[in-house]
Amino acid sequence: MALLGGNKDKELRIHENLDELGTDLADYIAELSETSVKERGVFAVALSGGSLIGLMGKLCEAPYNKTVDWTKWYILWADERVVAKNHVDSNYKLAKDGLFSKVPIVPSHVNSINDSVSAEEAASEYEFVIRQLVKSRVIGVSDTSDCPKFDLVLLGMGSDGHVASLFPNHSVLDENNEWVTFITDSPKPPPERITFTLPVINSASNVAIVVTGENKAEAAHLAIDDVGPDCIVVPARMVQPTKGKLVWFLDKPAASKLEGFQFSD
Numbered sequence: 001m002a003l004l005g006g007n008k009d010k011e012l013r014i015h016e017n018l019d020e021l022g023t024d025l026a027d028y029i030a031e032l033s034e035t036s037v038k039e040r041g042v043f044a045v046a047l048s049g050g051s052l053i054g055l056m057g058k059l060c061e062a063p064y065n066k067t068v069d070w071t072k073w074y075i076l077w078a079d080e081r082v083v084a085k086n087h088v089d090s091n092y093k094l095a096k097d098g099l100f101s102k103v104p105i106v107p108s109h110v111n112s113i114n115d116s117v118s119a120e121e122a123a124s125e126y127e128f129v130i131r132q133l134v135k136s137r138v139i140g141v142s143d144t145s146d147c148p149k150f151d152l153v154l155l156g157m158g159s160d161g162h163v164a165s166l167f168p169n170h171s172v173l174d175e176n177n178e179w180v181t182f183i184t185d186s187p188k189p190p191p192e193r194i195t196f197t198l199p200v201i202n203s204a205s206n207v208a209i210v211v212t213g214e215n216k217a218e219a220a221h222l223a224i225d226d227v228g229p230d231c232i233v234v235p236a237r238m239v240q241p242t243k244g245k246l247v248w249f250l251d252k253p254a255a256s257k258l259e260g261f262q263f264s265d
């Protein structure tokens with residue numbers, strides 16, 4: 001049974017174990033997919049790398065593998081490592097092996113980066129891809145800016161509080177003009193990455209941050225609790241959808257330092 005919490009800005013779903021979290025995450029994504037397909041005819045979702053893809057694994061099992069309308073999914077990446085698509089570090093490869101190869105997603109709906117150019121070129125080409133998808137209404141547009149409005153952006157969080165490839169104290173956090181930008185000095189290897197900027201993440205209709213493990217507990221506390229002005233502002237705290245909905249999925253160890261949640265064991 002999940003512990004629910006949060007406030008008007010965010011919802012917290014804290015789970016006993018990874019199995020329960022995986023089921024809730026699959027239910028959440030399947031529901032958003034259904035709503036979006038009903039309302040817009042498509043479901044535009046941005047993925048991240050890391051443990052997230054494994055935690056989405058239940059989507060490839062019954063009932064979701066049959067009930068989700070996979071043919072209406074359009075996949076993009078909130079961040080990608082600038083490596084070859086068949087490289088072990090590629091987020092595309094991770095999602096292909098863990099997800100797309102198991103469900104009937106249309107290959108032409110999977111929008112991966114150009115892996116044969118520099119990080120800078122890959123970022124600007126990827127932004128162009130998104131612009132075309134906005135033009136053809138596969139991706140919506142924000143009501144308050146010209147930013148793309150993804151139906152869902154799925155993020156993980158590092159123990160330093162980074163999300164996508166937006167790392168603490170990095171100038172990339174201040175990028176407000178581009179939709180997609182690049183870094184060549186990622187503290188988490190590999191160094192070259194492209195990433196959605198905060199305005200794009202915060203324009204989504206739905207953002208989920210999926211965090212497990214005790215090593216993320218301090219960052220989760222800094223990102224979620226009212227820690228006051230003297231504490232470091234971790235990037236995950238800057239995820240504040242303007243009009244959309246933010247949901248945190250946590251397991252108990254990741255939630256262990258949150259104020260107001262007392263666990264018996």
Ligand SMILES: O=C(O)[C@H](O)[C@@H](O)[C@H](O)[C@H](O)COP(=O)(O)O
Nearest residue numbers: 048049050051156157158163164
């Ligand atoms: O490609 C990446 O590295 C990511 O998109 C990154 O933002 C990831 O989601 C977090 O680092 C959490 O990763 P873990 O869940 O594996 O700790």
